Amino acid sequence: MRAAPLVEAGTFEPETRERPTPGPSEVLVEVSDVGICGSDVHWYEHGRMGDRAVEEPLVLGHESAGTVVEVGAAVDDHAVGDAVTIEPGVPCGECEHCRRGAYNLCPAVEFMATPGTDGAFREYVAWPAEYVYGLPASVSAREGALCEPISVGVHAVRRAGVGMGDSVLVMGAGPIGLLAADVARAAGAADVAVVDVVDSKLDRALNRGADLAIDSRETDVAAAVRDEFGAGVDAAIEATGAPPAIEAVLDAPGPDGTAVLVGLAPDAEVPVDTFELVRRQVDVRGSYRFANTYPTAISLIASGDVDAAGIVDFELSLDRIGDAFGRAAEPDVVKGMISMG
Ligand SMILES: NC(=O)c1ccc[n+]([C@@H]2O[C@H](COP(=O)([O-])OP(=O)(O)OC[C@H]3O[C@@H](n4cnc5c(N)ncnc54)[C@H](O)[C@@H]3O)[C@@H](O)[C@H]2O)c1
Numbered sequence: 001m002r003a004a005p006l007v008e009a010g011t012f013e014p015e016t017r018e019r020p021t022p023g024p025s026e027v028l029v030e031v032s033d034v035g036i037c038g039s040d041v042h043w044y045e046h047g048r049m050g051d052r053a054v055e056e057p058l059v060l061g062h063e064s065a066g067t068v069v070e071v072g073a074a075v076d077d078h079a080v081g082d083a084v085t086i087e088p089g090v091p092c093g094e095c096e097h098c099r100r101g102a103y104n105l106c107p108a109v110e111f112m113a114t115p116g117t118d119g120a121f122r123e124y125v126a127w128p129a130e131y132v133y134g135l136p137a138s139v140s141a142r143e144g145a146l147c148e149p150i151s152v153g154v155h156a157v158r159r160a161g162v163g164m165g166d167s168v169l170v171m172g173a174g175p176i177g178l179l180a181a182d183v184a185r186a187a188g189a190a191d192v193a194v195v196d197v198v199d200s201k202l203d204r205a206l207n208r209g210a211d212l213a214i215d216s217r218e219t220d221v222a223a224a225v226r227d228e229f230g231a232g233v234d235a236a237i238e239a240t241g242a243p244p245a246i247e248a249v250l251d252a253p254g255p256d257g258t259a260v261l262v263g264l265a266p267d268a269e270v271p272v273d274t275f276e277l278v279r280r281q282v283d284v285r286g287s288y289r290f291a292n293t294y295p296t297a298i299s300l301i302a303s304g305d306v307d308a309a310g311i312v313d314f315e316l317s318l319d320r321i322g323d324a325f326g327r328a329a330e331p332d333v334v335k336g337m338i339s340m341g
């Protein structure tokens with residue numbers, strides 16, 4: 001099979017590998033569509049993420065879908081020919097977090113496209129059937145692959161406790177922000193405001209149904225929030241990782257509101273006005289990856305509540321993976337994808 005591992009920062013070395021054989025509880029998926037995530041671009045540009053480095057060739061890509069072509073002997077809920085999406089993290093199933101259902105916090109999780117666990121920029125993936133989900137005919141493989149970033153949005157919206165009639169501020173109109181905005185609306189939000197610093201992304205947020213798009217280069221977000229929502233929003237979701245944006249998100253909720261931090265800012269220091277957070281009794285919550293979200297993500301696409309296809313700017317074939325990563329890093333691109341065909 002064809003695979004395109006990253007061998008060092010900036011270099012993919014496409015190669016031919018042996019097609020994997022699924023274990024008894026696994027299925028073999030012929031991959032058709034894979035999204036390029038910001039974390040893939042980070043690995044590509046830097047060859048490392050924090051203290052983890054690419055020391056062996058690493059296949060990137062963890063937003064994937066395709067067709068089942070083989071099933072292990074113990075698998076009875078998938079059949080050859082099923083259209084499926086693959087959840088990229090396989091937790092241990094035994095630790096305290098796994099046992100209480102919060103398997104996104106499993107310290108032993110094997111997550112695609114991190115050192116030791118190859119991702120999906122390859123023709124075939126053998127994966128535990130438990131983390132492979134059937135797609136209805138109304139959901140394309142391209143959309144199915146995007147169940148992964150939708151899952152990040154579903155988890156964030158659940159963490160935010162968004163309910164009917166709520167006002168929600170989403171910071172960032174990248175894939176996570178745009179999809180989280182759709183999910184918040186589906187959860188019942190009456191008002192959704194999206195903030196970004198790129199014109200085309202603000203336009204895209206409005207075209208997808210945001211009630212308000214705030215350009216934080218020109219507008220003070222706190223003032224805009226007070227103008228529009230009085231004391232503040234019910235929930236604010238941070239999906240940029242930019243320190244000023246994190247500050248604004250902590251400032252956006254009104255009394256008893258919630259701020260959910262999704263964006264990653266590994267080395268940043270962010271000033272926090274704890275007095276204000278206490279006075280307004282704001283819940284500040286982290287949101288890490290996702291757990292038990294794939295069925296919800298699939299039904300949100302099928303119902304039309306989440307426009308997954310609408311975030312995609314381009315799809316290139318695997319042999320153009322270097323070009324695709326170059327384009328994916330451009331500021332006005334929301335989502336690039338690789339097609340394996
Ligand atoms: N917690 C998790 O499990 C998890 C999962 C996936 C992604 N992430 C993180 O979430 C964040 C969003 O992911 P993404 O893939 O959408 O990233 P992205 O970089 O594609 O999108 C971020 C958006 O924020 C905008 N932005 C940058 N600075 C801003 C500012 N000061 N004010 C307003 N907008 C600003 C950018 O223009 C861009 O549209 C990233 O930090 C990513 O690492 C976290």
Ligand SMILES: C[C@@H](O)[C@H](N)C(=O)O
Pocket residue numbers: 037039148149152289290
């Ligand atoms: C959750 C996933 O999308 C994220 N990029 C991660 O690696 O954690």
